[in-house]
Amino acid sequence: MRLGDPFYDMVRAADFPETRLRFRNDRAAAQVGLDGLSDREWVDHFGRFKPLSGSLGEPLALRYHGHQFRVYNPEIGDGRGFLFAQLRDDDDRLMDLGTKGSGQTPWSRFGDGRLTLKGGVREVLATEMLEALGVPTSRSFSLIETGEALQRNDEPSPTRSAVLVRLSHSHIRIGTFQRLAYHQDTDAMERLIAYVLRELYGEEPGENPPVRLLELVVARTARLAARYMAAGFIHGVLNSDNINITGESFDYGPWRFNPTWNPAFVAAYFDHAGLYAFGRQPEAIHWDVAQLAISLRMLVDAEPLIAVLEQFGPRYQAEVSGALLWRLGVIPRGTETDGILIETMEKALRASQMPIDRFFFDCFGGVIPSHYGEHFDTLREQLAEYTARKARDHAYWSGEAPCSMLIDEVESTWSAIDLTDDWEPFHRKVEAIREMGEALA
Structure with a gap:
């Protein structure tokens, strides 16, 4: 992290009573050259936070x-996490290893800086499922139980504690830019834009770096919104501090997968107005990106920024058609018929209340089973013009039911851990998700 002091505070990790390794993502570790660590070395680095050779000497909040x-908050920052290390993946991308539940920082306010074990388990399940479904997401790299009893208002307490490590393509957020605009720090804003363009997008800053950055972020976030919809996923808290500047989803709290195509479905019990409901997620992400544009206004005129923001809608429409056709297992035709088919499909799903996962499982390859009702007649006719992108020859397709991640299954998986310390359902689920990902890839 070459940006300097205005962007972070040096901190120390909590000294946990114990460190019990519960999950290590060797598939992700192989991509950053860390799969050869022994379990003991793994815990030293990701439970005790011994620095990795050649990376950061101290954690940075x-x-x-x-x-x-939509209420501005200038009092936030990394309150229970920090940037632990930066390294390159096998595509030569700069990657962050960041934490959740690693202890208090100057930004903890009244929080204890800890993560519940249930929260860690939920994040592993969310990221594994989203990765399999083609959503750009952070990856749960490590989960270590830490032996503390935590008090929480929204779940039975005391509850078990953990520290999670995420592998992400940066932890720089829209909120990072908002902070600099709030303080009118022009020099730091220019440095941050140049850093993001060079280190995260692989571009040298050109004639108008703020506008170019916004173009890239609009493209990436439009794709993210589209992939959320195709996955049937509701993030739950799409605040501007939760939108990564690379368009990669992260920070999973009250997430849910939608049982049916219900635009009004919400994930967070506290989202009383439905601001971040399933069907409003593209709008929410666009609004957040507009806050980035407002922050960049300190360096550039409004007109070119507005013109770039107006590209979000068309980009999203193209991306959501592609994402839904990918999940349906057919090759896009690249014409307006793609959009018409997607509109027909959404109407059929809403009218029939067909479970989303069941539909995409049964219809992968573009053939709708004969027992599907009249709601799908028009869609069946339209799909006859499309070609399957992949045969149904993977073992996954011979199963009786799709792999899903609805709330009852999440709670059941956690219950086995909570009541009897049985991790087998959790590990079986991760294996099943990865099998589905192989079938879809």
């Missing part, structure tokens, strides 16, 4: 602001 449910 990042500073940022953000709109939280």
Whole structure:
């Protein structure tokens, strides 16, 4: 992290009573050259936070602001996490290893800086499922139980504690830019833009770096919104401090997968107005990106920024058609018929209340089973013009039911851990998700 002091505070990790390794993502570790670590070395680095050779000497708690449910908050930052290490993956991308539940920082306010074990288990399940479904997401790299009893208002307490490590393509957020605009720090804003363009997008800053950055972020976030919809996923808290500047989803709290195509479905019990409901996620992400544009206004005129923001809608429409056709297992035709088919499909799913996962499982390859009702007649006719992108020859397709991640299954998986310390259902689920990912890839 070459940006310097205005962007972070040096911190120390909590000294946990114990460190019990519960999950290590060797598939992700192989991509950054860390799969050869022994379990003991793994725990030393990701439970005790011994620095990795050649990376950061001390953890950094990042500073940022953000709109939280559209109310601006200048009092936030990394309150229970930090940037632990930076390294390159096998595509030569700069990657971050960041934490959740690693202890208090200057931004903890009244929080204890800890993560519940249930929260860690839920994040592993979310990221594995999203990765399999083609959503750009952070990856749960490590989960270590830490032996503390935590008090929480929204779940039975005391509850078990953990520390999670994420592998992400940066932890820089829209809120990072908002903080600099709030303080009118022009020099730091220019440095941050140049850093993001060079280190995260592989471009040298050109004639108009703020506008170019916004173009890239609009493209990436439009894709993210589209992939959320195709996955049937609701993030739950799409605040501007939760939108990564690379368009990679992260920070999973009250997430859910939608049982049916219900645009009004919400994930967070506290989202009383449905601001981040399933069907409003593209709008929410666009609004957050507009806050980035407002922050960049300190360096550039409004007109070119507005013109770039207006590209979000068309980009999203193209991306959501591609994402849904990918999940349906057919090759896009690249014409307006793609959009017409997607509109027909969404109408059929809403009218029939067909479970989303069941539909995409049964119809992968573009053939709708004969027992599907009249709601799908028009869609069946339209799909006859499409070609399957992949044969149904993977073992996954011979199963009786799709792999899903609805709330009852999440709770059941956690219950086995909570009541009898049985991790077998959790590990079986991760294996099943990865099998589905192989079938879809």
